Amino acid sequence: MEWEAVIGLEVHVQLTCSxxxxxxxxxxxxxxxxxxxxxxxxxxxxGVLPVLNRKPVEAAIKxxxxxxxxxxxxxxxxxxxxxxxxxxxxxxxxxxxxxxVHDGHIDITLTNGDHKRIGVTRAxxxxxxxxxVHDAYHGQTGIDLNRSGTPLLEVVSEPEISSATEAVAYxxxxxxxxxxxxxxxxxMQEGSFRCDANVSVRPKGQQELGTRTECxxxxxxxxxxxxxxxxxxRQIELIEDGGNVVQETRLYxxxxxxxxxxxxxxxxxxxxxxxxxxLLPVVISDEWIDExxxxxxxxxxxxxxxxxxxxxxxxxxAEQIASSRELAExxxxxxxxxxxxxxxxxxxxxxxxxxxxxxxxxxxxxSPINTAQFAGLIARIDDQTISGKIAKQVFQELWQxxxxxxxxxxxxxxxxxxxxxxxxxxxxxxxxxxPEQAEELHGGKDKLMGFFVGQIMKKTQGKANPGEVNRxxxxxxxx
Ligand code: ADP
Ligand code: MG
Numbered sequence: 370m371e372w373e374a375v376i377g378l379e380v381h382v383q384l385t386c387s388x389x390x391x392x393x394x395x396x397x398x399x400x401x402x403x404x405x406x407x408x409x410x411x412x413x414x415x416g417v418l419p420v421l422n423r424k425p426v427e428a429a430i431k432x433x434x435x436x437x438x439x440x441x442x443x444x445x446x447x448x449x450x451x452x453x454x455x456x457x458x459x460x461x462x463x464x465x466x467x468x469x470v471h472d473g474h475i476d477i478t479l480t481n482g483d484h485k486r487i488g489v490t491r492a493x494x495x496x497x498x499x500x501x502v503h504d505a506y507h508g509q510t511g512i513d514l515n516r517s518g519t520p521l522l523e524v525v526s527e528p529e530i531s532s533a534t535e536a537v538a539y540x541x542x543x544x545x546x547x548x549x550x551x552x553x554x555x556x557m558q559e560g561s562f563r564c565d566a567n568v569s570v571r572p573k574g575q576q577e578l579g580t581r582t583e584c585x586x587x588x589x590x591x592x593x594x595x596x597x598x599x600x601x602x603r604q605i606e607l608i609e610d611g612g613n614v615v616q617e618t619r620l621y622x623x624x625x626x627x628x629x630x631x632x633x634x635x636x637x638x639x640x641x642x643x644x645x646x647x648l649l650p651v652v653i654s655d656e657w658i659d660e661x662x663x664x665x666x667x668x669x670x671x672x673x674x675x676x677x678x679x680x681x682x683x684x685x686x687a688e689q690i691a692s693s694r695e696l697a698e699x700x701x702x703x704x705x706x707x708x709x710x711x712x713x714x715x716x717x718x719x720x721x722x723x724x725x726x727x728x729x730x731x732x733x734x735x736s737p738i739n740t741a742q743f744a745g746l747i748a749r750i751d752d753q754t755i756s757g758k759i760a761k762q763v764f765q766e767l768w769q770x771x772x773x774x775x776x777x778x779x780x781x782x783x784x785x786x787x788x789x790x791x792x793x794x795x796x797x798x799x800x801x802x803x804p805e806q807a808e809e810l811h812g813g814k815d816k817l818m819g820f821f822v823g824q825i826m827k828k829t830q831g832k833a834n835p836g837e838v839n840r841x842x843x844x845x846x847x848x
Pocket of ligand 1 (some may be wrong): 376526567568578579
């Protein structure tokens with residue numbers, strides 16, 4: 370039997386663009402001392418009333434516009450009732466029947482280059498709960514209400530994702546959008562971009578959806594991929610062994626790479642949603658939406674297309690570069706410094722630059738090489754002053770504080786030898802020093818070409834122009 374996975378994602382995006390809570394004026398900065406950022410509203414003291422902040426609403430409109438969604442011009446806040454120590458009010462203010470944003474979509478690129486449209490069912494505003502701290506006091510649990518009331522946008526996808534790879538592609542697209550729109554920092558480690566994955570399986574071709582489980586607590590792209598794959602495998606095995614998937618919430622444990630049952634449907638809360646009588650409906654005028662629309666930056670999709678059509682960048686490179694607004698800006702500013710070979714610049718951004726940043730766990734903003742230095746390096750590769758190999762050496766020098774590519778090339782004498790006269794002499798010398806090999810190469814053992822090129826590179830410390838060396842070898846050997 371062939372199986373097919375069905376995945377729907379719920380992402381909680383913290384709206385860090387708002388420096389205060391959704392319904393109070395308390396600060397939302399990350400890492401503050403426990404309970405230092407919780408005011409009377411967040412502590413749920415009797416008699417206080419929530420007042421909606423404008424910024425998070427604006428953030429929701431922005432995302433709605435960016436994913437071509439409907440924006441409900443009269444959405445409603447609802448109380449989601451449950452008891453938990455880190456929720457002093459006894460309910461969370463969320464949106465239920467009338468979310469602010471609904472029926473949008475995000476397009477992802479599949480591994481074979483095809484595009485797939487994933488529906489976004491809804492995106493609603495809600496406040497975050499506090500945190501229970503289990504490891505600070507022996508035998509006791511502390512409550513930190515700093516996070517209580519922090520504005521979140523919960524983005525819910527349709528069950529239209531078919532694999533862990535697609536799920537990650539969708540999440541990366543959403544992540545990029547949040548960063549482009551500057552509505553959240555989407556920092557996964559700090560919990561400002563949290564994903565719950567709903568997973569089910571069904572026999573291939575079947576219309577009806579299978580029973581799903583929901584994996585909570587996944588805080589990196591890698592773990593999303595692993596958790597989903599693990600869950601798909603577990604469900605298929607369970608069904609093939611004659612069992613049934615039960616609808617439940619499971620927790621992903623990255624240390625063991627497995628999911629564990631947290632609570633079943635029977636134990637699920639009945640949230641008793643109802644409209645919050647303390648809050649008026651959120652009314653959004655056409656003018657406000659138009660005004661927000663004028664503030665939207667160029668979005669990743671548009672940028673990718675511009676890179677492909679105007680700069681002739683390979684689609685996969687365009688996608689990789691534009692997935693980060695900061696990286697795309699580095700790339701474009703570099704092109705301002707040298708624009709004759711955008712694909713070469715793209716190669717060095719997605720290649721050496723990203724590799725080095727990853728090795729040192731730095732972000733692009735922390736790159737010791739600035740765009741002017743980078744452009745200078747690309748220029749010298751493009752005009753063949755240095756080979757690609759030597760360029761890596763120059764790149765490292767710049768990374769360590771070198772002033773400019775030209776200065777490094779000059780100081781270290783790294784200029785490529787393209788002078789035919791000088792090279793011809795070297796090639797002749799090498800042939801003379803290895804008469805047997807030269808004979809064999811001449812006789813058709815082409816593999817030896819590499820040997821000769823290597824010899825010449827050794828003699829010149831990699832500075833000989835490889836194309837020229839190849840040409841000269843052939844020329845001299847066929848004489
Ligand atoms: P709840 O509010 O109980 O979490 P929803 O119906 O709002 O449930 O769905 C939440 C998420 O689960 C959505 O992203 C949806 O696409 C996904 N989902 C629903 N049914 C399935 C299913 N059978 N398999 C996989 N995902 C599903
Ligand atoms: Mg859910």
